[in-house]
Amino acid sequence: MRELALAVLTLALVACEKKSTVETPPAGDQKQAAKAGGAESDVILIGEVGSLTGSEAAFGISTRNGVDLAIEEANEAGGVKGKKLAVRVYDDQSKPEEAASAVTRLLTQDKVKLILGEVASSNSLAMAPKAQAAKVPMISPSSTNPTVTEVGDYIFRVCFIDPFQGYVMAKYAREELKFNTAAILKDVKSAYSVGLTEVFERKFTEMGGKVVGTEAYSKGDSDFRAQLTALKKLKPQGLYIPGYYNDVGAIAQQAEELGLKTVMMGGDGWDGPPLFELGGKAIEGSYVSNHYSAEDPSPIVQNFIKKYQERFKVVPDSLAALGYDSARVGIEAMKRAPSLDGPALREAIAATKEFPGVAGTITLNAKRDAEKPAVVLQVKDGKFHYVATVKP
Amino acid sequence: MYSFVQHILNGLAAGTVYALVALGYTMVYGVLKLINFAHGDVMMVGVYVGYAVAYAVGRALWGEWYVAVLVFGVAMLACALIGLAIERFAYRPLRERPRLTALITAIGISFAISYSFQLDLSVHAFGRELTVLPGAASRGFPDIITRTVWMQLGSDDDGIKIWNWQVLSFGIALALMVGLQFLVFKTRFGRAMRAVSFDHRVAALMGIPVDRVIAFTFALGSALAATAGILYAIKDRKIEPLMGLMVGLKAFVAAVIGGIGHVPGAVVGALALGLCEEFVAGYTSSSWRDAVAFGFLIVVLLLRPEGLFGRVQAEKV
Numbered sequence: 120m121r122e123l124a125l126a127v128l129t130l131a132l133v134a135c136e137k138k139s140t141v142e143t144p145p146a147g148d149q150k151q152a153a154k155a156g157g158a159e160s161d162v163i164l165i166g167e168v169g170s171l172t173g174s175e176a177a178f179g180i181s182t183r184n185g186v187d188l189a190i191e192e193a194n195e196a197g198g199v200k201g202k203k204l205a206v207r208v209y210d211d212q213s214k215p216e217e218a219a220s221a222v223t224r225l226l227t228q229d230k231v232k233l234i235l236g237e238v239a240s241s242n243s244l245a246m247a248p249k250a251q252a253a254k255v256p257m258i259s260p261s262s263t264n265p266t267v268t269e270v271g272d273y274i275f276r277v278c279f280i281d282p283f284q285g286y287v288m289a290k291y292a293r294e295e296l297k298f299n300t301a302a303i304l305k306d307v308k309s310a311y312s313v314g315l316t317e318v319f320e321r322k323f324t325e326m327g328g329k330v331v332g333t334e335a336y337s338k339g340d341s342d343f344r345a346q347l348t349a350l351k352k353l354k355p356q357g358l359y360i361p362g363y364y365n366d367v368g369a370i371a372q373q374a375e376e377l378g379l380k381t382v383m384m385g386g387d388g389w390d391g392p393p394l395f396e397l398g399g400k401a402i403e404g405s406y407v408s409n410h411y412s413a414e415d416p417s418p419i420v421q422n423f424i425k426k427y428q429e430r431f432k433v434v435p436d437s438l439a440a441l442g443y444d445s446a447r448v449g450i451e452a453m454k455r456a457p458s459l460d461g462p463a464l465r466e467a468i469a470a471t472k473e474f475p476g477v478a479g480t481i482t483l484n485a486k487r488d489a490e491k492p493a494v495v496l497q498v499k500d501g502k503f504h505y506v507a508t509v510k511p
Numbered sequence: 512m513y514s515f516v517q518h519i520l521n522g523l524a525a526g527t528v529y530a531l532v533a534l535g536y537t538m539v540y541g542v543l544k545l546i547n548f549a550h551g552d553v554m555m556v557g558v559y560v561g562y563a564v565a566y567a568v569g570r571a572l573w574g575e576w577y578v579a580v581l582v583f584g585v586a587m588l589a590c591a592l593i594g595l596a597i598e599r600f601a602y603r604p605l606r607e608r609p610r611l612t613a614l615i616t617a618i619g620i621s622f623a624i625s626y627s628f629q630l631d632l633s634v635h636a637f638g639r640e641l642t643v644l645p646g647a648a649s650r651g652f653p654d655i656i657t658r659t660v661w662m663q664l665g666s667d668d669d670g671i672k673i674w675n676w677q678v679l680s681f682g683i684a685l686a687l688m689v690g691l692q693f694l695v696f697k698t699r700f701g702r703a704m705r706a707v708s709f710d711h712r713v714a715a716l717m718g719i720p721v722d723r724v725i726a727f728t729f730a731l732g733s734a735l736a737a738t739a740g741i742l743y744a745i746k747d748r749k750i751e752p753l754m755g756l757m758v759g760l761k762a763f764v765a766a767v768i769g770g771i772g773h774v775p776g777a778v779v780g781a782l783a784l785g786l787c788e789e790f791v792a793g794y795t796s797s798s799w800r801d802a803v804a805f806g807f808l809i810v811v812l813l814l815r816p817e818g819l820f821g822r823v824q825a826e827k828v
Contacts, residue, residue: 172629172647174751180648307798336797341747341754344521345792345800352514354668365649369749376658377517378672397651397749 163199163459165190165206165449166231168221168246170238173213174339175363177391178238178438182260183208184431185442186235189450192426199453206446207231215245222246226253232459233258233449238438240264240281240310247274254461256452256468260445261410261438263387264310268487273465275487277444277476278410279511281311284386285318285361287408287493287509292357292384293326295507296406300331302355302381304346304370306362308338315361315386331355336366343370344377351379363388368397375401382406390436395501405498410437411478412494412505423477437478444476513664517671518793519786524677524746526785527684531739532762533769533777534691535732541695541772542708542728544610548617549597550736551759552624553590555752557737558652558744559628559645561586565653574657582655586741587734594733598726606711621756628752649751652744680742687735688778695774704728708772764808770821780819 167186169179190204198204207229209221218237225231226249234250234257237243243262250257251271259267259276263284268274292298301323306312320330331353334346347370350358358374358381360367367389374383383405390409394402413424413434423443427435435443448471453459456467474481479491492510496503532554539547561582565573572578601620605613631646662673695701706714707724715721743758744750761784769780784804791803811818 174647174649174753176629176647334797339753339757340797341749342521342525344524345518345789346797348514348517348521349793351517365749365751368649368651369747372748376672376674378667378670380668391648393649393651397649399651 161202162205163202163453164229164231165204165446166222166225166229166234167206167208168211168218168225168234168236168242169208170213170242171208171210173211174365175213175239177364177393179210179213181391181436181438182236182238182442184427185260185435185439186446188427188430189443189446193450199450200459204450206235211237211242213239213242215241218242219245219249222249226250226255231255232464233453235260235442235445235449237262240267240314243267244270244310247271250274254465256449256461256465258445258449258468260441261387262311264314265488266310272469272487273461275468275483277448277481277489278441278478279491279493280488281314282318283511284408284493285315286322287495288359288384288386288406289319289322289326289328290509291406291408291495291507292359293323293328296357296382298328298356298382300329300355301357301359302332302334302350302353303330303359304334304336304343304350304362306338306366307335309363311388312361316359319359319361336362338363338366340366341369343373347374347377347379351377355381357382357384359384361386361388364391364394365397368394368402371398371401371405387437390438390503392433392436402498406506407496407498407503408493408509409496409503410493411440412496412503414505419475420477440477444478444481447476448474448481513669513671516664518789520671520673520677521793522786522789523681523782524785525789526782527680528739528743528746528758529762529765529785530684530778530781531687531735531742532758533766533781534687534774535735535739536763536766537769537772537774537777538691538728538732538735540766542704543602543725544708545602545613546617546763547732548614548759549620549624550732551755551762552621553593553597553733553755554736554740554743554758555628555755556593556624557586557590558740558750558754560589560737561655561741561744562650562652562750565655570653573653573655579655583738583741586737590733590737591730594729595726598729603722603725621759625752625755645752647752649749652748652750656745676745680746683738683742684778687738688774691774700724700727761804764804767808767818768811770818773818773820776818776820
């Protein structure tokens with residue numbers, strides 16, 4: 120038995136130890152990174168932290184593609200202040216602690232001028248205090264938790280925030296779908312999910328609906344039957360699942376298997392290609408709030424989709440669109456700023472007004488959040504289809 | 512009432528998967544006194560092999576019984592080979608070293624496998640893009656078994672459904688448990704396994720091919736892991752390179768609860784663990800699930816350090 124105790128102890132140690140794995144920049148960026156390292160003065164270096172591996176890898180990869188596209192376009196158009204732009208990406212394995220060490224490395228070792236990232240709010244929250252302390256502006260493409268930009272005046276985002284997203288879904292469920300009862304299944308490990316849950320619950324109740332039950336899971340679980348069985352008893356008309364695509368797909372499948380008949384609703388976290396592979400038919404008919412729809416006919420959106428498809432062979436999801444927007448907001452501010460020092464660049468970003476982003480026109484408010492409308496999409500035939508726009 | 516029965520059913524389904532993984536753990540431990548922490552990751556590799564086979568066969572044939580047999584067969588074979596390779600190159604050179612060395616190596620192999628599977632790597636061969644390593648994103652396991660309701664209790668809205676794959680998994684787990692028990696206690700090879708387990712040096716002096724016995728044990732354990740993995744993937748559908756870590760750990764807990772090295776003990780421990788987790792998640796909060804699972808382990812180890820079915824071994828001083 121002594122060996123067994125030793126084994127358990129070793130395992131616990133290893134579990135702590137594995138957090139400090141060193142990240143490797145993806146192959147595609149090594150060339151750029153090497154170039155940037157070689158001739159620092161000709162290149163403006165932008166840092167990006169993203170979940171290129173781990174549970175939310177699809178988010179990080181889409182965002183990186185969007186950022187890459189924006190940087191390439193800016194370089195083709197002559198760069199900024201006569202210099203070319205380069206981006207250095209570090210992977211955070213979808214973990215906050217890795218995101219924190221990656222951003223430290225970008226700030227102290229690579230001395231980047233601007234930081235882009237992260238998608239998940241929990242990871243952005245780990246990064247923001249470091250960027251704030253170093254006085255280097257950070258733009259999160261798609262972290263919707265309100266506390267992210269509250270960290271300090273160097274932290275920005277180009278997306279709307281959770282209260283708005285929760286409000287959009289509560290309003291749509293109550294006014295358009297006419298639901299009287301709803302239940303919630305939230306991911307307790309994610310600041311995003313907890314934030315959306317709070318607002319949805321409050322708004323739905325204020326509008327006269329009743330939240331009959333709330334259950335929780337932890338990111339990375341694969342068996343949700345216990346919670347779903349408990350929710351089935353309550354017979355909710357709608358089930359709000361503000362989680363991420365990989366969990367939601369499995370949840371939908373298991374709900375169907377257990378005979379839980381309800382309409383599922385979610386947020387932008389559903390938007391990843393594996394959702395349809397995982398969820399299959401079980402996900403059909405669900406509603407989500409999101410940043411943009413690929414069905415939007417406006418030229419700026421269609422133009423972006425065309426270029427993105429040529430480059431990456433897939434239809435961009437909202438994370439790609441927001442990654443693209445975040446980089447463009449940053450680049451545009453660099454052009455306007457008198458110098459690329461932290462304080463000057465910060466002022467320039469803060470002054471962003473009526474910027475024509477792919478995912479809506481961006482005006483940054485006093486809280487450094489973007490104010491813009493959200494769209495409601497419905498899953499039909501394995502795709503998201505546009506159903507409504509909800510304004511702030 | 513129905514939801515209570517449903518909880519039991521869910522718990523048994525989860526327990527079945529733990530049981531199959533725990534059988535592999537317990538077998539290797541029984542023979543080698545080595546906790547093979549890479550076992551869960553071998554399982555994960557089996558799942559991805561099954562995934563690849565299912566897609567190679569083509570979506571049109573999913574649901575045919577021979578496709579399911581092929582998926583299981585190829586995955587088991589692949590895992591058996593991986594098990595053999597791990598044993599030959601990582602554990603055998605360390606066999607005469609302190610046991611802790613092999614244990615740490617096992618943890619190293621576990622991470623090497625699960626993290627290398629998070630890389631995206633594809634090569635261009637035979638005129639098409641072939642994925643070598645799958646990358647980190649979750650994927651959905653193909654429906655190689657057409658899901659049908661085996662038995663329904665109550666109405667559609669208020670009642671429970673027992674699915675064919677649940678019955679199948681449970682049947683396979685029980686059959687494998689009985690088969691293993693037979694192998695260990697009723698066959699010549701089983702006697703050799705027990706002899707090696709007792710003392711491999713003395714066993715070697717008696718003319719037992721120790722290396723071959725151990726290698727076969729690893730191959731068998733790894734093939735079991737592949738079966739477990741595919742049944743797990745059929746159950747929960749979501750597969751990812753890190754899926755083996757938690758299941759492996761839970762199965763290890765189950766094996767210890769049942770008395771590590773004891774075949775029926777592993778199955779009983781696993782089913783108990785599955786039910787315990789299900790009731791905790793269903794009636795209190797899912798956040799407590801893992802805490803209770805590992806708390807259960809601590810309580811069992813405190814009260815019965817040898818596990819529920821384990822035999823007390825006097826230690827020579």
